[in-house]
């Protein structure tokens with residue numbers, strides 16, 4: 001794990017801190033498709049970290065800033081696809097990264113630099129999964145924007161809540177769907193395959209949690225996976 005501090009220790013004062021400023025916080029992200037219980041588990045992770053006396057900032061993408069939340073509304077509004085012509089996939093990708101540029105520069109980087117931990121409900125893995133794979137725009141375009149917008153910033157730990165899209169569809173069938181959730185099933189199979197491939201390629205960073213189990217089991221697995229990732233090597 002590319003940690004700049006002992007990850008189970010909350011940022012604390014030290015002799016070197018006076019010279020170099022606070023130890024940089026850890027950047028954690030949570031990913032998963034709709035219907036996996038992402039919001040519930042975000043709360044579980046936040047409580048776990050606070051229980052370890054870790055000062056954590058919880059945020060989300062797209063969003064996390066006033067500008068980002070306005071961009072989020074544009075991105076998820078079904079009217080954008082009911083208009084003629086519908087939102088172009090490149091416009092969608094660039095809006096994701098426009099929101100991210102503001103989020104990284106004004107929220108995530110300052111918090112990490114101040115020694116706070118950051119827990120984000122989604123980050124750039126979602127752009128690879130939804131735009132790169134779901135929309136079939138490819139990894140290279142997303143990777144170019146990733147470098148442009150984030151420089152070297154990458155999550156230290158990513159928890160991926162994995163669920164077969166066929167089960168997810170049943171779970172969210174009754175709900176009103178936003179613009180992206182209205183996509184066809186094959187889209188969500190590509191999204192899942194991409195997440196699993198990214199997790200396999202970066203096992204140090206990723207932990208996969210089986211989200212098909214009951215809520216309590218998923219919550220226990222989330223805490224266990226996080227604790228294992230945060231243990232000093």
Ligand code: ATM
Pocket residue numbers: 034038060061062096122123124126127128130131180181
């Ligand atoms: P949440 O519902 O998890 O807040 O995410 C909103 C949508 O944004 C979600 N849609 N679905 N289904 C995933 C999508 N999204 C992207 O397509 N690309 C991104 O880079 C991000 C951060 C989210």
